[in-house]
Amino acid sequence: MIEIDHVSQIFRTSGRQAHLALSDISLTIEDGAFVSILGPSGCGKSTLLYIVGGFVSPTEGVARVKGRAITGPGPDRGPVFQEFALFPWKTVLGNVMYGPRQQGVKAAEADAQSRRLIEMVGLKGFENFYPKELSGGMKQRVALARTLAYHPAVLLMDEPFGALDAHTRTRLQNDLLNIWERDRKTVLFVTHSVDEAVFLSDKVVVMTRAPGRIKQIVDIELPRPRRRAELLLDPRYQKYVVEIERMIDDTSEDGLRP
Amino acid sequence: MMARVLSRLAPLLACLGLLAIWQAGSLMLNTESFPTAIEAVRAVPSILGDRESVINILDSLRRMAIAFAAALLFAIPLGLMMGRSRLVASFFNPLLMITYPVPKAALMPIIMLWLGVGDLAKMLVIFLGVSLPVIYHSFQGAKAVEEKMLWSGAAMGLSAPQRMIRIVLPAALPEILTGCRTGLVLALITMVTSEMIARQSGAGNILFNALDMGQYDTVYAMIIIIGAMGIGLDAAFEKLRSRLVRWSEPGFDIPLSFA
C-alpha cells in the first residue's frame, strides 16, 4: 500500500520565487491497484510520481510505502520515465539485464529471464540493438522491460505513451494491461489522456491546474479483462469519459489534450 | 565507387600536395636553411637507422605515454566529480580558468628549477598540458548526463559511487574521449617543446641540436617524423575511440516501421 499523506511541494525557481507545485495531496493506493493521475501539464503529476519514487523529497508531508516513510529510491518501486532514460551504451539485452545483475542474479539466469521479457514486450530479435537504433515505441518497450526485470512491487509510469503515435499507443496500452493482469503489480500511471486513464485504471485521480490539488477521485467500475473494441462501445465507459472531461473543464480553460 | 576510392586516397594526396608545394617553395627560395622536400625525406631513414636517434625518440614516447596516462587517471575522475557536484566545480573552476590560458611549456623553466632537467620536469609539463582539456571535456560530459538515467540506476540499487563509475563514466565517455584526443595532440606538442627547453634527450633534442649545428635536412626530417608520429597516434586513438563509443555514433539504419 502507498500512502501519500498531506504532501506539498514548493520549488524555488531561478528568480528566487517560490512555486507551489503540489498542494496538500493525500491519496492511498491499494496493493495491486492500477491508479492513474490525470491532469493538465504543469499540475505536478511528475513531481508526485518522483516523490513516491524517492527521487524528490516533499517540502511538506510524507509518502509511505508498506507503512515505511520513503527516504530514497529503491528496487521495490520501478520508474518508467517519459524520457525512457535507457543506457545508450548498453544493448537492449544489456539494458534489461542491468537491474537483475545489480541485484546479484547470476549472468546466465539474468540473460534467460531478460530474453523472455524482451520477447514478452514484443522485441524478440532486437536483443543486440543499441537504443540509438530503436524507434520511440521500441525504446518505451525496452524501458518497461528494463523496469519489470527487477520485479518492483510498484510500477511508476510517467506519461509512458505520451509521445507515441495513436496506433503504437493503443498496442502498448493493450500489452501493458496484459502484463498487469498477469502479475497484478501496483501501478501508478501518469497521463493527460482521459481515454487512456479510463481504459487502464481502477481509479482515476483528477488533478487541478497548478497548484496541483486533487479535484476528485473516480472509481472505474468496468469489468476486466478489458477489450478496447468492446469498451469503446460500452455506454458506461463513455459515461466515465464524459464525466471526467466535464470535471476538467470546470478547472481549466484550455483543458486537456485528447 | 570512384568517390569512395578518392576519399580513401585523399589524405595521401594531401600529403603529396604539401610535399610538392614544399619542394617548389624551397627551389624558388633556394637558401641553405630550407632544404627541398626530397632532401628532407631522404634524411629520414638515416635518422631512423641510427641507434642513438631511435633511443632518443623512444625516450620521448615513453615520457609522453607515462605523462598522458597519469593525466587521464587524474583528470577524468576530477572532471567527472566537477560535473556532478556543484561544490567540487565551484572549487576547481577558478583554478582551471587561471591555468587554462597559460602555455604549459612556458612553465618549463620554473619547473626545471624545482625538478631539474630530467624526465620528471618534462613529464610534469606534458601532464599539465594533457590534463586541462581532459578535465574540461569530462566535466562537460558529466554535467550533461541525463538525470533520469541516474535515477533509473538508483532505483535498481546502485549507490552514489557505483552510479559515478557505471553510469556517469560510460554516459560521458564520448565527450571524455574527445578531450583525450585533444590531450594527445597537446602531449606531442608539449613533449617537443619541453625537450627544446631542457635539452638532454628526445626527439626535440635531436631537432634543436641539428638546428644549432645547421644540419637543416635533419631538422626537417625530424619535423616529418614528429608529424608522422602525430598522424599515427591520432589515427590509432581515433580507431580505439570509434570502437569504444560505437553506440553513440550516428548513422545506423533505424527500422522505423517497427513500433
Ligand SMILES: Nc1ncnc2c1ncn2[C@@H]1O[C@H](COP(=O)(O)OP(=O)(O)O)[C@@H](O)[C@H]1O
Ligand atoms: N526541479 C524543479 N525546479 C523548479 N520547478 C520545478 C521543478 N520540477 C518541476 N517544477 C515545476 O513544478 C510544476 C509541476 O511540474 P511537473 O510535476 O513536471 O508537472 P506535470 O508532470 O504535471 O506536467 C511545473 O510548474 C514545473 O515548472
Ligand SMILES: [Mg+2]
Ligand atoms: Mg510530467
